Amino acid sequence: GENVEQHPSTLSVQEGDSAVIKCTYSDSASNYFPWYKQELGKGSQLIIDIRSNVGEKKDQRIAVTLNKTAKHFSLHITETQPEDSAVYFCAANKIIFGKGTRLHILP
Amino acid sequence: DAGVTQSPTHLIKTRGQQVTLRCSPKSGHDTVSWYQQALGQGPQFIFQYYEEEERQRGNFPDRFSGHQFPNYSSELNVNALLLGDSALYLCASRRTSAAGANVLTFGAGSRLTVL
Numbered sequence: 001g002e003n004v005e006q007h008p009s010t011l012s013v014q015e016g017d018s019a020v021i022k023c024t025y026s027d028s029a030s031n032y033f034p035w036y037k038q039e040l041g042k043g044s045q046l047i048i049d050i051r052s053n054v055g056e057k058k059d060q061r062i063a064v065t066l067n068k069t070a071k072h073f074s075l076h077i078t079e080t081q082p083e084d085s086a087v088y089f090c091a092a093n094k095i096i097f098g099k100g101t102r103l104h105i106l107p
Numbered sequence: 108d109a110g111v112t113q114s115p116t117h118l119i120k121t122r123g124q125q126v127t128l129r130c131s132p133k134s135g136h137d138t139v140s141w142y143q144q145a146l147g148q149g150p151q152f153i154f155q156y157y158e159e160e161e162r163q164r165g166n167f168p169d170r171f172s173g174h175q176f177p178n179y180s181s182e183l184n185v186n187a188l189l190l191g192d193s194a195l196y197l198c199a200s201r202r203t204s205a206a207g208a209n210v211l212t213f214g215a216g217s218r219l220t221v222l
Contacts (some may be wrong), residue, residue, distance in 0.1 A: 001166070006149070032209050043111060043213040044150075044197070089149050094140070094201075094211055095165070097149035 002027040006090050006098025014106050019080055021101045023090035024072040030092040033073045035064060038087045038100070047088075048075070080105050111136075111214035113198050119220045120188050128183040128217045132200030136212065138162075139181040141173060142197040144216070150197055156181055157203060185219075193221045 003026045013019045025033075034049035050057045050064045050073065057064050061080075066073040077084055085105045090098040112131045120126050132139050138157045142150035152165035156175035175181045179200075185192055195218050199211040 004149075034209070034211070036213070041215060043215045044199075045213070046210055049209070094209055095152040095163070097142075097151070099147070099149045 002030070002092060002096045004090060004092050004096045004098045006101060008101060009099065010102045010104070012104040012106055013080055015080055015082060017080055019075075019077045019084070019103055021075045021088055021090070021103070022072060023074070023098050024070075025092040025096070026071070027092065027096075028068075028071060030096075032093050033064070033066060034091050034094075035075050036089045036091065036097075038089060044089065077103075082107070111198055111200050111212050113196075113214035113217050115217055116215070117218045117220075119222060121222050122188055122190060124188050124221075125184065125186045126188060126219060128185075128196050128198075128219070130181045130183070130198030130200075130214060132179050132181070132198075133212045136200035136202045137179050138201050138203045139175060139179065140199045140201075140211065141181070141183045142199065143167070143192075144195040144197055146194070153183070188221045190221050193219060195219075 006023045031052040036044040037047045038044040048062050048064050061078045063076040087100045087102050089100045110133050114129050140155040141153040144150045153167050155163040159175045170186045172184045195216040197216045198214045
């Protein structure tokens with residue numbers, strides 16, 4: 001069945017630096033790739049998404065890139081801030097999620 | 108505008124018991140999906156309901172069943188609970204017939220502990 005691999009499982013970056021989280025997917029028919037931010041006690045929130053007809057999408061400090069040939073996509077967070085600390089999940093379509101990346105922003 | 112609300116937030120059951128979790132979708136949303144998230148793992152898709160019918164199902168046994176009501180709210184039922192059913196159960200909703208229909212809104216989840 002379809003699988004999504006997410007790396008790294010934990011990431012610590014200095015405040016102000018950039019963070020990159022990578023995901024690979026197995027089903028070449030996948031066409032929608034959302035990223036969710038999960039904070040304790042809160043519902044997971046969609047932070048950015050990309051469709052297979054686009055290679056890159058940016059929203060302020062957050063960007064997502066997609067390489068359909070290699071079947072991988074990445075989340076980029078620039079100028080990280082303390083409130084970026086959370087668990088981030090990638091997904092293929094609406095159903096298959098990665099295992100998550102716990103991002104720590106160090107003061 | 109309330110988002111997705113789930114109840115209860117926490118509950119403890121013993122092996123063999125049955126549990127019912129409830130979800131009210133975001134206003135205007137008509138499709139509800141359920142996910143199981145074990146500790147340290149990503150959400151695993153259980154099933155999706157639309158127009159009061161199960162439309163899609165993940166790799167979960169028949170012990171997991173659901174229902175959607177005319178007001179779009181939904182229930183997840185798990186019978187004959189196992190220790191391995193301990194997890195955070197997430198409900199997500201979306202509006203099927205709209206631009207951005209892929210966008211899911213998640214609830215905060217119901218944390219089930221099976222002893």
